Amino acid sequence: MKILNIIKTLTLIDLFQGLIVTLKNFFRRKVTVQYPEVKTPVSNRFRGKLALMKYENGEERCIACKLCSAVCPANAISIDSEENEDGTRRTTRFDIDAFKCVYCGFCEEACPVDAIVETDIFEYHMTENHQRLQTKEMLLQLGEDYREKIVSKKEKDYLYK
Amino acid sequence: MDDFLTQLFGFLPQEILRFILPLTKILTLLVVLILVVALLVFFERKVIGYMHARIGPNRVGPRGWFQSFADVAKLFLKEVVVPTNADRFLFLTAPLLSLIPAFAAWAVIPLNPSFIIADIDAGILYLLALTSFSVYGIILAGWASNSKYAFLGAMRSAAQMVAYEIAMGFALVGVLMAGGSLNLGVIVEAQSGGILNWFWIPLFPLFFVYFISGLAETNRHPFDVAEGESEIVAGFHVEYSGAAFAIFFLAEYANMLLIATLTSIMFLGGWESFFAGSSYLMNTSMAFLMEPSILWLATKISFFIFIFFWLRASFPRYRYDQIMKLGWKVLIPITIIWIGVEGIMFLANVGPWKVT
Secondary structure: OHHHHHHHHHHOHHHHHHHHHHHHHHOOOOOOOOOOOOOOOOOOOOOOOEEEOEOOOOOEOOOOOOHHHHHOOOOOEEEEEEEOOOOOEEEEEEEEEOOOOOOOOHHHHHOOOOOEEEOOOOOOOOOOHHHHEEOHHHHHHHHHHOHHHHHHHHHHHHOOO | OHHHHHHHOOOOOHHHHHHHHHHHHHHHHHHHHHHHHHHHHHHHHHHHHHHOOOOOOOOOOHHHOOHHHHHHHHHHHOOOOOOOOOOHHHHHHHHHHHHHHHHHHHHHOOOOOOOOOOOOOOHHHHHHHHHHHHHHHHHHHHHHOOOHHHHHHHHHHHHHHHHHHHHHHHHHHHHHHHHOOOOHHHHHHHOOOOHHHOOOOOOHHHHHHHHHHHHHHOOOOOOOOOOOHHHHOOHHHOOOOHHHHHHHHHHHHHHHHHHHHHHHHHHOOOOOOOOOOOOOOOOOHHHHHHOOOHHHHHHHHHHHHHHHHHHHHHOOOOOHHHHHHHHHHHHHHHHHHHHHHHHHHHHHOOOOOOOO
8 A cells, every 4th residue: 555655646647647637628618708709598597787668558556655764674765655645655765775785685585565676687887975875766767668578587586485 | 150150250359259249149149138038937837738638818919928028018118116114226137137147147158069168167156156046036125015914925945945056056066066167068978979978867856856966956846935926925926016027037047047058058968969870870871960969058048947747747845845855865975975975986987987
């Protein structure tokens, strides 16, 4: 055994085995995705930037129940509400702090009227500190702009929920 | 080379020519060296990337070829921060002290039968002296930085370089026994006549030891405890930024190139062709492959450089005590034993060398 070990050490067999592994990888197909030009596929369940949805007749879905802000682990959602002229309860303020949000998706799960949803947008930025607050108008606008995409993604994922 | 230069500057008086000839050679070599070093940095990142199944840098210039020029431009635009209480003079001299020997050693290296800056007979001695000198740059950098991490890195590399220099020196003793001279040109001539005459066959263990000591001398992986990112941040150059850091970087790669060149010259026949002396190619149209040329040397150097990168991509860092154990207890005994074996081979006339 001892002699075998000495031979093993002197011939550096273990080292050569390691070198062969790296050499094989040298000729392997590369797995790099060259990001801005090439993008990886995004899951239907991807949790990205938040948006607020409306009904098809243009009425806001959100009823200011504040369940989302209650369940939010990061306290990212701030809601103020008031009675509307038609007697329903509506939000007057619906701010999401993008710096606090951890994209956990609990708000979406908690929402009884499917008002707050997560889109698959992950490429966005802000250049000023105050831009981290996403106001109600911005969230509703986002929901309108990406309505078809959001709806189709949610429909595809519905079966697996 | 000499003839060409003499023709080019032939109109000048003899006294000026004596200065201009070596000066042109030095400048040519320096420019080529710096360009090669720049490309080496790029190729290192590329090779290691490939071994990680990545593609490596590919954004600057065609396929990323200008990456290292961009890096250098960035480094030279940055501020050289001198730490508080650092020894300002030594702090700024240390990078130069590590760069100068790395370049000066090239003076005695023959790149082809005619290109050599200083054809001195004590070539190997000069090389040993200068490669030992490069440790001062590192020690002074660590000392002058006034930082415990830098100091630890410097101490580690000092002990390591001293240990491996001995193995390196002994390996070269074997080479000069076989070559019969301290002049590198003569050593290459002694290896002429085909791949079987090169010294790597009779001196195989020394060839191995020399390359491993070379790795340790240049503080390359897997012997880079002097840098040891995970333990002492960046070791001796942790306090360096901007141009001073760039010079350390340049020195490391120039040293690497030097070790690769020396290994090719001492053990793989330098500029001799792989096919020299083969009866198969003789009198065919491929006979030009048997000519000695600088391209053969470049091929051999590239091979060793690739091994440098390959080892870096493959192995984890040696533990400090293991480095010392390998240096003192394994490599030095192997060289001493093989010098004895070589002596016996010499007496018994089994080697490829001509006994005079």
